[in-house]
Amino acid sequence: MFEPCECGSGKSYLGCCARLHSGAPTRDAEELMRSRYCAFSRGNTAYLQKSWAAETRPLILDLDPAQVWTGLVIDRHEVTGPDTATVRFTATWRNGTHTGRVRETSRFRREGADWVYIDGT
Template structure:
């Protein structure tokens, strides 16, 4: 049975400085930084999505590629060094917990001059969450 969790829209700012760029209050090193460093794997699809957003903020293309499903992963990923991500809103999640093989996270990622609204699909590969692909709701 799919579980959809709607959350109150809460805009988080990468520039806030107090917490992780993903919007959670923990410091980067204790939050997404531990996933980026390779010591831990994200325990849920939402945690992986947050850490991937944070990797875009930090310009960590290697992490993005490592956490991309092998069947949909591009060979290379070039990030725009001029892109300034400014905040993340989690709009909804479907499944994606430690008990599910798949999950979906819908989010809005703001950047200077606009926003990206995506519904991302995630799956487990060898027990670890990976990004599969995304849809852009109209």
């Protein structure tokens, strides 16, 4: 059965974020952003911690299991330097009868072969 990836790529989860969640390096900041959104919707806190810059990573990450992520739109991916990039996105969620959206511009940095999330505004 085709299981579309939560990140909205149109590919199957196995052909998309699954390989990143199992340790394959991310190609660019947008791919990391998508894989982190997918990890949020799957409650994969280990991956979220691992892909978070050491200086901003929370010690404990508590996700609300009632918060259901319902969509991700990448508005803009901008390379800002040889090892830095920003991604502006809109993510929508539902929690019980409430719905909402998160609009953020996130900063990312390359560390070796991989990318990490720094912070967002």
